[in-house]
Amino acid sequence: MQLRYNFRLYPTPGQQVALAQAFGCARVVFNDGLRLRQHAREAGLPHIKDSALQKMVITEAKRNPDRAWLAEVSSVVLIQALGDLHNAYRNFFASFTGKRKGPKVSAPRFRSRKDNRRSIRLTRNGFGLRPNGRLYVANVGELKVTWSRALPSVPSSVAVTRDAAGRYFASFVVQTEDEPLVQVDSEVGIDLGLTTFAVLSNGKQIESPRFLRRVERKLRRAQQALSRKQKGSANRTKARVTVARVHARVSDTRRDWAHKHSTAIIRENQAVFVEDLCVKGLARTRLAKSVHDAGWGMFTCMLQEKAVRYGRTFHKVDRFFPSSQLCSACGRIDGPKPLHICEWSCPCGATHDRDVNAAQNILAAGRAESSNACGGTVIPSA
Numbered sequence: 001m002q003l004r005y006n007f008r009l010y011p012t013p014g015q016q017v018a019l020a021q022a023f024g025c026a027r028v029v030f031n032d033g034l035r036l037r038q039h040a041r042e043a044g045l046p047h048i049k050d051s052a053l054q055k056m057v058i059t060e061a062k063r064n065p066d067r068a069w070l071a072e073v074s075s076v077v078l079i080q081a082l083g084d085l086h087n088a089y090r091n092f093f094a095s096f097t098g099k100r101k102g103p104k105v106s107a108p109r110f111r112s113r114k115d116n117r118r119s120i121r122l123t124r125n126g127f128g129l130r131p132n133g134r135l136y137v138a139n140v141g142e143l144k145v146t147w148s149r150a151l152p153s154v155p156s157s158v159a160v161t162r163d164a165a166g167r168y169f170a171s172f173v174v175q176t177e178d179e180p181l182v183q184v185d186s187e188v189g190i191d192l193g194l195t196t197f198a199v200l201s202n203g204k205q206i207e208s209p210r211f212l213r214r215v216e217r218k219l220r221r222a223q224q225a226l227s228r229k230q231k232g233s234a235n236r237t238k239a240r241v242t243v244a245r246v247h248a249r250v251s252d253t254r255r256d257w258a259h260k261h262s263t264a265i266i267r268e269n270q271a272v273f274v275e276d277l278c279v280k281g282l283a284r285t286r287l288a289k290s291v292h293d294a295g296w297g298m299f300t301c302m303l304q305e306k307a308v309r310y311g312r313t314f315h316k317v318d319r320f321f322p323s324s325q326l327c328s329a330c331g332r333i334d335g336p337k338p339l340h341i342c343e344w345s346c347p348c349g350a351t352h353d354r355d356v357n358a359a360q361n362i363l364a365a366g367r368a369e370s371s372n373a374c375g376g377t378v379i380p381s382a
């Protein structure tokens, strides 16, 4: 499978200038291409072909005095920026005609100069890894990289980005071999909750990470400071970077935390079942803060990716399944349980912890659904 490996970059002031120029040129080429296609459409002309567009906004544009500076950056950067536009159009058309499943993709939009996240993409002829451990980027130079781990294979492409906090990153696309782990017998159902982040059918609990809450006061103070700064002033820029830094720290910590727990679950279990939550629907209600805080979407994505990589089973259970109302011992549906009820007894005599019972139901339903999908027989839960 293809994975992304991210590393921090430390460009010198001179390299930062060269990168800023490359970011700017990539944006201009993307926007020029988009504008030409929009004009063609408005004039009732046919869609401009990819190769013709490349000739117009790169090759010919370089001869135009207005765009002569495009020649100062690597042509790989410009071609890849236009490639992003082609992909955006392809996704839009595929979504429009129904060939692409999932949420609707909107038409490509212009890239703003004010966007604080900048990036360029390079293929193999635009970058190289030097024996001295530096990353060579065409027309920029050899960049200092912090190699936090080794690359498993030679990367096929790299994206160099600058985030809103002013940090630089290299994101390599590498091909990795699957690394199946030794088979284990245990299977687990996971109930994702608001009070406890996750409860496992084996009784284990993962406490909710409230990183955002913890630094919320700090964030609020930084945001207030930002709002008091005059628009366009140097102090406003500084304040905006401070806000972005707090956000960046929160998301980094959250990602590390999610990696740690998802890896542990995948290692310990042969099959993992979770509820297919309508996270988007929940996020619109007043529970929004906790939902975003909890980061369920990122967590389940990690579980899924790691399951593929390590040869485990991952399955999402139908989201309309009443996991918290069903008695996991006898199968009776006992009616809705308000959030404050932690423990309940079924007329069959079983006493349940609300969340562990839900997780056990998810495990049973997951086993049934996934064996159905494979064409196997459904074994009723014990």
Ligand SMILES: [Zn+2]
Pocket (backbone or CB within 6 Å): 327, 328, 329, 330, 331, 332, 346, 347, 348, 349, 350
């Ligand atoms: Zn019961």
